[in-house]
Amino acid sequence: MAENNHSVHSPLLSEDHHQQNDYSKTTSFFVLATKFTLKSLIWVIFILWIALIFMYPSHIGSSLVEKCIDATIGTPFGRTGSMFLVFSAPLLIIAFLAILLLIVTGDDKLEGKKDSKRPTFRLWTFPVLVDGPFGVVSATEMIGIVLFSAYVIWAIYNYTLGALSLISDQPEFKMKCILMLYVLGVRLGLIGLFCLGFLFLPISRGSVLLRLTDIPFEHAAKYHVWLGHLTMVLFTLHGLFFVVAWAIEGRLIQELIAWADVGFANLPGVISLLAGLLMWVTSFSPVRRWNFELFFYTHQLYVIFVVFLALHVGDFIFTMCAGGIFLFVLDRFLRFCQSRRTVNVVSAKCLPCGNVELVLSKPANLRYNALSFIFLQIREISWLQWHPFSVSSSPMDGKHHIAVLIKVLGKWTEKLKEKIMKQPLVEVSVEGPYGHEVPYHLMYENLILVAGGIGLSPFIAILSDILHRVKEGKPCSPKNILLVWAVKKSDELPLLSSIDMEAICPFLSDKLKIDVHIYVTRESQPSLEEGCVYRPIKSSLRPVPSACPISVLVGTGDNVWSGLYVISSTVGFVILLGFLEIFYIKPFGVEKWWYKGLLFVACMVAGVIIFGGIVIGLWHVWEKLNYSREKVDDDTKAKEVVDQQNNINGNTPKDPSQGNLAKSIIAHYGSRPDFKEIFGGIAQKWGHVDVGVLVCGPPTLEVSVAQEIRSHTIARQRHHPIFHFNSHSFDL
Structure with a gap:
């Protein structure tokens, strides 16, 4: 009898399954x-x-x-x-x-x-004038x-x-x-x-x-x-x-x-x-x-x-x-209209390296990617000045916050740092996020990230984004990543520790190869107090929805x-x-x-x-209604999330390869990156592949990288990679 029931229902289930596939194909073709x-x-x-x-x-x-x-x-x-x-x-x-x-x-x-399997030359990533x-x-x-x-x-x-x-x-x-x-x-x-x-x-x-x-x-x-x-x-x-x-x-x-x-x-x-x-x-x-x-x-x-x-x-x-x-x-x-709203700063702190980190509240439906940036205005400092900053957090770090790292360079940033030291809770006006419609850092299996100073900020977001995607099995091409970071002094090194890569993606070394080369240009040797270059900082920040998040009235919104x-x-x-x-x-x-x-x-x-x-x-009005529903859902699920996190923290097996990442971080003192040597070594090591090169730093750094990519592309051999130049530098 069971066999008869099975034989009767199986064709129906199979037919339903075929109908779903046909509907999916029809929809896909229509799109x-x-x-x-x-x-x-x-x-x-x-x-x-x-x-x-x-x-x-x-x-x-x-x-x-x-x-x-x-x-x-x-x-x-x-x-x-x-x-x-x-x-x-x-x-x-x-x-x-x-x-x-x-x-x-x-x-x-x-x-x-x-990224296609066959390396291809692309006009928009080949620097002609450098x-x-x-x-x-x-x-x-x-x-x-x-x-x-x-x-x-x-x-x-x-x-x-x-x-x-x-x-x-x-x-x-x-x-x-x-x-x-x-x-x-x-x-x-x-x-x-x-x-x-x-x-x-x-x-x-x-x-x-x-x-x-x-x-x-x-x-x-x-x-x-x-x-x-x-x-x-x-x-x-x-x-x-x-x-x-x-x-x-x-x-x-x-x-x-x-x-x-x-x-x-x-x-x-x-x-x-x-x-x-x-x-x-x-x-x-x-x-x-x-x-x-x-x-x-x-x-x-x-x-x-x-x-x-x-x-x-x-x-x-x-x-x-x-x-x-x-x-x-x-x-x-x-x-x-968007910038009229003042946004709550969930966290504002001065890092040991002298930079300032701001974590802003945002609604869950505000979309951005790891290559985005925002404009900030603090009315207590200036009613007219707006300053752009690269996002230093991945969209997958948390659905209710977005972070930026700010280097103290001019009068405006100095006043911001003084204000944070006196009064950590500040209000800001925000425009954005803006940036690439497509996160192109996810399209290359092989990535070279070249940063100068605070230019590391967007690459922290990129690394976090890739690690989260690898962990959760979401679309993500990168398999090999080389980070080249040039800084003037070693007191900037703790900036790298703001991301705990092994905590984000356990068993990282089995899924992703990350090498980090740091160049400290104005010091000939490490200080005695420095010790390990990379010490992940455990963050206790748990941002929650607030009454004043970033408005979704932006070009990348709905x-x-x-x-x-x-x-x-x-x-x-x-x-x-x-x-x-x-x-x-x-x-x-x-x-x-x-x-x-x-x-x-x-x-x-x-x-x-x-x-x-x-x-x-x-x-x-739609945004307010949507945010109210979102906040109620988050309040009801908060306890479940905490319990799940406790269970994960108590039962997650330890990665026996933890610590390998620290070994792949090499610090060079008293020298600048030799891009001819770096790209030559990559050409021999990675072979005939597409390599995405992302640069974020001063114009001199951008020019040096672009010049080397142009030289390599003109004189490249058939078994060498094709380097694709992408700049993430901002200059108004």
């Missing part, structure tokens, strides 16, 4: 097809948009744009809406598609991105620089030919010069507007476009610097050409203070250019190093720069760069909510622009260019604050 479709659409729109911008300086390109404008000019938005549709709407459409792609991808970001005005530049970045340079040269060439044809009919040489200056001045300003449209994209810290391309803000910041220099060169030449032309005509002062209602308003342009020049001059490296606060405060003039630019050119010309600026406004308002915020703000902006055109501009016959430019900017800001603000308010 893959959706991702492929979205990526294809993004690429098609991006290529067509870039091609249009690139062709615009030519007669064919300008004619094509005019045809597109004429085809859509009958809408209630008029010429302004048509210009916006051609030059800015494609960027916003790409942002919408990127949101859908991130939602579909979900948390499976490592799928299809794992020591120059651009810093370390990968092959992919070099291609971008060449394309931007080619566009500017191509545009200037076409506009110069057009100007020469215009002045050919002028009989007087003086008039030819003046007309040439006018025409080229206008065209250089037009090229500058296109560059300005890209300028704000890299500094939108939580931008969906940065997440789509997996470019973290610390890398994107240098793109902003490059574009800033190019944009200001073009705008400066634009203004200079007009100034020279007006001076030749003998009406310089009159033109500088002119504020025309129809056409370009000169005075707002002068104000915008002066604001831009102040930001530009104070952004150069010598000024930043001499007085960072001067650079930081002067850079807030970007509001004056953008608003008066809109007053200068009017609404329909401003639309050429409006897409990138609108995405920045979206990001800036979201960051403003994809659905952030998507609703972007879409609602954009729709709101378009609605306000339409209402303005229908109920105010046309009925009252508003023709002033500068006034319409101001109204356009006001609609952008109002769309974000009003329509986006409603979504943020609902998002905040």
